[in-house]
Amino acid sequence: xxxxxxxxxxxxxxxxxxxxxxxxxxxxxxxxxxxxxxxxxxxxxxxxxxxxxxxxxxxxxxxxxxxxxxxxxxxxxxxxxxxxxxxxxxxxxxxxxxxxxxxxxxxxxxxxxxxxxxxxxxxxxxxxxxxxxxxxxxxxxxxxxxxxxxxxxxxxxxxxxxxxxxxxxxxxxxxxxxxxxxxxxxxxxxxxxxxxxxxxxxxxxxxxxxxxxxxxxxxxxxxxxxxxxxxxxxxxxxxxxxxxxxxxxxxxxxxxxxxxxxxxxxxxxxxxxxxxxxxxxxxxxxxxxxxxxxxxxxxxxxxxxxxxxxxxxxxxxxxxxxxxxxxxxxxxxxxxxxxxxxxxxxxxxxxxxxxxxxxx
Amino acid sequence: xxxxxxxxxxxxxxxxxxxxxxxxxxxxxxxxxxxxxxxxxxxxxxxxxxxxxxxxxxxxxxxxxxxxxxxxxxxxxxxxxxxxxxxxxxxxxxxxxxxxxxxxxxxxxxxxxxxxxxxxxxxxxxxxxxxxxxxxxxxxxxxxxxxxxxxxxxxxxxxxxxxxxxxxxxxxxxxxxxxxxxxxxxxxxxxxxxxxxxxxxxxxxxxxxxxxxxxxxxxxxxxxxxxxxxxxxxxxxxxxxxxxxxxxxxxxxxxxxxxxxxxxxxxxxxxxxxxxxxxxxxxxxxxxxxxxxxxxxxxxxxxxxxxxxxxxxxxxxxxxxxxxxxxxxxxxxxxxxxxxxxxxxxxxxxxxxxxxxxxx
Numbered sequence: 001x002x003x004x005x006x007x008x009x010x011x012x013x014x015x016x017x018x019x020x021x022x023x024x025x026x027x028x029x030x031x032x033x034x035x036x037x038x039x040x041x042x043x044x045x046x047x048x049x050x051x052x053x054x055x056x057x058x059x060x061x062x063x064x065x066x067x068x069x070x071x072x073x074x075x076x077x078x079x080x081x082x083x084x085x086x087x088x089x090x091x092x093x094x095x096x097x098x099x100x101x102x103x104x105x106x107x108x109x110x111x112x113x114x115x116x117x118x119x120x121x122x123x124x125x126x127x128x129x130x131x132x133x134x135x136x137x138x139x140x141x142x143x144x145x146x147x148x149x150x151x152x153x154x155x156x157x158x159x160x161x162x163x164x165x166x167x168x169x170x171x172x173x174x175x176x177x178x179x180x181x182x183x184x185x186x187x188x189x190x191x192x193x194x195x196x197x198x199x200x201x202x203x204x205x206x207x208x209x210x211x212x213x214x215x216x217x218x219x220x221x222x223x224x225x226x227x228x229x230x231x232x233x234x235x236x237x238x239x240x241x242x243x244x245x246x247x248x249x250x251x252x253x254x255x256x257x258x259x260x261x262x263x264x265x266x267x268x269x270x271x272x273x274x275x276x277x278x279x280x281x282x283x284x285x286x287x288x289x290x291x292x293x294x295x296x297x298x299x300x301x302x303x304x305x306x307x308x309x310x311x312x313x314x315x316x317x318x319x320x321x322x323x324x325x326x327x328x329x330x331x332x333x334x335x336x337x338x339x340x341x342x343x344x345x346x347x348x349x350x351x352x353x354x355x356x357x358x359x360x
Numbered sequence: 361x362x363x364x365x366x367x368x369x370x371x372x373x374x375x376x377x378x379x380x381x382x383x384x385x386x387x388x389x390x391x392x393x394x395x396x397x398x399x400x401x402x403x404x405x406x407x408x409x410x411x412x413x414x415x416x417x418x419x420x421x422x423x424x425x426x427x428x429x430x431x432x433x434x435x436x437x438x439x440x441x442x443x444x445x446x447x448x449x450x451x452x453x454x455x456x457x458x459x460x461x462x463x464x465x466x467x468x469x470x471x472x473x474x475x476x477x478x479x480x481x482x483x484x485x486x487x488x489x490x491x492x493x494x495x496x497x498x499x500x501x502x503x504x505x506x507x508x509x510x511x512x513x514x515x516x517x518x519x520x521x522x523x524x525x526x527x528x529x530x531x532x533x534x535x536x537x538x539x540x541x542x543x544x545x546x547x548x549x550x551x552x553x554x555x556x557x558x559x560x561x562x563x564x565x566x567x568x569x570x571x572x573x574x575x576x577x578x579x580x581x582x583x584x585x586x587x588x589x590x591x592x593x594x595x596x597x598x599x600x601x602x603x604x605x606x607x608x609x610x611x612x613x614x615x616x617x618x619x620x621x622x623x624x625x626x627x628x629x630x631x632x633x634x635x636x637x638x639x640x641x642x643x644x645x646x647x648x649x650x651x652x653x654x655x656x657x658x659x660x661x662x663x664x665x666x667x668x669x670x671x672x673x674x675x676x677x678x679x680x681x682x683x684x685x686x687x688x689x690x691x692x693x694x695x696x697x698x699x700x701x702x703x704x705x706x707x708x709x710x711x712x713x714x715x716x717x718x719x720x
Binding site: 134166189 | 543
C-alpha cells in the first residue's frame with residue numbers, strides 16, 4: 001500500500017497518545033506527520049501546570065483532576081507522576097488504532113537521509129498479518145519485495161491479525177540503569193531494515209516510547225500498571241503491559257511485531273534516578289518472567305477483557321507471595337477492566353472489526 | 361573480536377564443505393576468503409566426471425566411489441545426485457566448525473560496497489552465545505555497539521552456546537517452486553544488518569546454501585536425509601536437517617542464530633524441475649511441522665547422537681503413517697548415527713569443548 005493511501009484511509013481511525021509534553025519542540029518537530037491526527041495528551045504530574053500545545057494541532061488534554069473526575073473511585077488505577085498514566089488515553093480513545101510516543105523521541109532518518117514517518121510504518125505493520133507460528137528467515141513476509149521462503153508451511157501463510165507494533169530507537173538505546181551506568185556513551189547507530197513477528201510463546205521487553213496497537217483487539221491488555229508516586233517501582237510500566245499483552249495475544253491467536261519504525265531518542269534519563277526506580281523490578285522480574293512464561297489461559301477467555309481478569313487472578317495467586325505490591329496490582333487490574341467496560345460499553349470487538357480476518 | 365583475530369584463532373578448526381562444484385568461477389571468486397581454510401568437496405553425481413579445483417586450495421574431494429568405499433553397507437544413508445550428499449563431509453571432518461555453501465553462491469557486498477567475509481561472520485555468530493529464552497529487541501546483544509535492553513532478565517544474559525549460524529542471500533531469494541512461478545523476477549535487495557537467536561520452541565526453514573555450525577555440539581543432527589535419485593522428494597534435505605537440529609538444540613539448551621552474513625545467490629533454479637522435486641514435501645510438511653512442534657525428548661538424551669536416535673523412533677511411530685518413505689528415513693537416521701560413531705569414535709563432546717560455557 002502507498003504511504004498516502006494508508007494515511008488517507010486511517011486518519012479517522014487513529015489517536016496519538018502522549019504522556020505529558022515537557023519539551024516544547026516535540027510537537028513542532030512532528031508537525032508534518034502528526035497534524036492530520038487527533039492527539040490525546042495525558043499530563044502526569046501537578047495539574048496546575050499548563051502544557052502549551054502549539055497552534056494547529058487537534059488535541060484533548062487531561063490532567064489529574066480530569067482523571068479523578070472521569071473515573072471517580074476507579075481513578076486510583078491510573079498512575080500519578082509517571083508516564084504510565086498514558087493508558088488513561090487508551091481508555092478514553094474511541095479509535096481503532098493507538099500510537100503512543102514519549103516527548104523525548106524525535107523524527108529519525110533512514111540511511112538515505114529521508115525522515116521516517118513512524119506512524120505510517122506502524123500502520124503498515126498493524127494492517128498486515130503476523131506470523132507467530134513459524135519463523136520466516138526473510139522477516140515480515142508481507143513487506144514489499146519479500147515473501148515466505150522455501151519450507152514455510154502453506155497453511156500458515158495467511159497469518160493472524162496483528163495486535164501490536166513495537167518500534168525501535170536510534171541514538172540513545174533503551175537500557176536499564178546498570179547498563180546505562182556501565183556504558184554511558186553507547187549509542188544505537190545501527191539501522192536494521194526489518195519488521196518481524198515475535199514468535200508465539202516468546203516474551204520480549206516491550207518499550208512504551210514508540211508503540212502502536214489495535215485498540216479493538218488488545219486495548220484492554222495495554223494497562224501500564226501502578227508506577228510513580230506512592231508505588232515501590234518505576235520504569236516497569238511498559239514491561240508489565242508487554243508481558244500481559246503478549247501472553248494474551250498468544251492465547252487469542254493475535255500477533256506482535258517488532259522492528260521498524262525507528263524514532264530518534266534524544267536523551268538518556270538519569271541512571272541514578274532510574275536505578276532507584278528499577279531496583280525492585282530488576283530482582284522481581286526474575287520471578288515475573290517464569291510466571292508469564294507459564295501462564296495458561298482457559299479457552300473460555302475469548303476476549304482481551306476476559307483474559308485480563310483471569311490473568312489478574314493468577315497474578316494474585318502466584319505473585320502475591322513475591323510482594324504485597326502484586327496483590328494491590330491484581331486488584332487494580334480488575335479496576336482497570338471495570339473502567340474499560342464503563343467507558344467502552346459496546347462489548348468485545350465485532351468479528352468484522354478484525355483487520356486481517358478472524359482470530360484463530 | 362577483530363576479523364583477523366577470529367580468522368587466526370580458528371583456521372585450524374574449520375572445514376568448508378561444498379557439495380559438487382559445477383561452476384568453475386566459484387572457488388576463484390572466494391579465493392581471498394577460502395584459501396586459508398581446508399575444503400571438503402563432496403561430488404553428488406557420476407563419479408567418472410572430474411571436478412577441476414584451481415591451484416592453491418587445500419582440499420579433499422570425495423565422489424560416490426569414495427562414499428561406498430568408506431561407508432560400505434552404510435553408504436545408502438548418503439543421498440545420490442542431490443546436494444544432500446554434503447553431510448558426508450560433515451561426517452568425515454575432524455574440525456570443530458563447519459561452513460557449508462553452494463556453488464551458485466558468491467561474495468556479496470554490504471551497503472558500503474565492502475565485500476562480505478561470510479565465514480568470518482559465521483564464526484563470530486558461533487563464538488558468541490545465543491539467547492533463546494527471551495527476545496532482545498536490539499537483536500544479538502553480543503554484537504559490537506549493542507547490548508541487552510531494559511527489561512531483559514539478568515539471569516538470562518549469560519546466554520547459551522551457539523550450535524548453528526544460518527546466513528541469508530541477496531539477489532535470488534530462497535523461494536519454493538510455487539512462489540518462484542508466481543514471482544519469477546523478485547530479487548532480495550534488502551540488506552538487514554542483524555543477527556538474532558531463533559527463540560526456543562520456534563521452528564524455522566533452514567536453508568543449506570550458506571550455513572555454519574559447531575560440529576562438536578550439533579554435528580550428528582545435521583543429517584540431510586534421503587533425497588535425489590531413487591527418492592520421492594527433493595529440496596527438503598536442509599529443511600529436514602533444520603527441523604531435527606532445532607528441536608535437538610532446544611532440548612540440549614543450545615542456540616541457533618539467523619541473519620548475517622549474506623552471500624550473493626546468483627541464479628534461480630528451474631521452478632518446473634523444483635516443483636517436481638518439492639510437491640510431496642509441500643503437502644507432507646503440513647504434517648511434519650506439527651510433528652516437530654510437538655516433539656519431546658526424554659532427559660536421558662544428553663548428546664546430539666542420543667537425541668537423534670530417539671527422534672528416529674518418533675519419526676517411525678508418528679510419520680510412518682504419512683508415507684512409507686518416513687519408515688525408510690527413520691532407519692537411515694539410525695544408520696547415519698552408526699556411521700557417525702564409527703568415524704568419530706571419541707564419544708560426546710567434552711564439556712570444555714563448549715565455546716560459551718556449559719549447556720544448561
